Amino acid sequence: MPREKDEQIHTGELLKAGECEKASQGGLLTTLAGSMRWSWVSRLLTRRTDDFRSMMEAENKLMDVAKDYLRKEDDLRNIGKILSADRSEREERDVVAKLRLANVERAYKERFQDNTISQKRKDQEVKRLDIEEERIESERLEAQIRRQENERRLV
Numbered sequence: 001m002p003r004e005k006d007e008q009i010h011t012g013e014l015l016k017a018g019e020c021e022k023a024s025q026g027g028l029l030t031t032l033a034g035s036m037r038w039s040w041v042s043r044l045l046t047r048r049t050d051d052f053r054s055m056m057e058a059e060n061k062l063m064d065v066a067k068d069y070l071r072k073e074d075d076l077r078n079i080g081k082i083l084s085a086d087r088s089e090r091e092e093r094d095v096v097a098k099l100r101l102a103n104v105e106r107a108y109k110e111r112f113q114d115n116t117i118s119q120k121r122k123d124q125e126v127k128r129l130d131i132e133e134e135r136i137e138s139e140r141l142e143a144q145i146r147r148q149e150n151e152r153r154l155v
Contacts, residue, residue: 075082
């Protein structure tokens with residue numbers, strides 16, 4: 001399919017054997033004007049693409065805001081359920097904390113009682129040993145007194 005003389009050849013096109021000579025027939029001014037026109041068109045297309053991209057980004061942001069709005073609206077509709085769930089969670093934590101405290105207090109009291117009983121047993125053992133020591137001492141004194149009496153009788 002032969003090209004007409006007025007039709008310009010764009011860069012990057014594949015040319016047939018005879019068309020290459022036609023493309024080179026244009027002068028420097030024609031080539032510069034064509035390249036300037038294409039750079040202007042390219043800038044216009046780039047700007048248009050950038051505008052479209054920014055419009056798509058704005059639309060995506062708007063959709064995200066709309067989703068957030070709908071989520072928050074749903075949360076507000078269910079605020080009673082959310083608050084009751086939070087309240088029951090807090091109450092459960094309070095019950096667990098009270099149970100822990102009661103267990104700790106009971107363990108402390110048990111240890112205190114054990115220590116008290118242990119100390120009383122130690123005190124009783126000391127008293128028993130003191131009494132035993134006094135009994136042994138009194139037996140020793142009685143034995144000494146008997147010995148002295150026996151010695152007096154013999155003398």
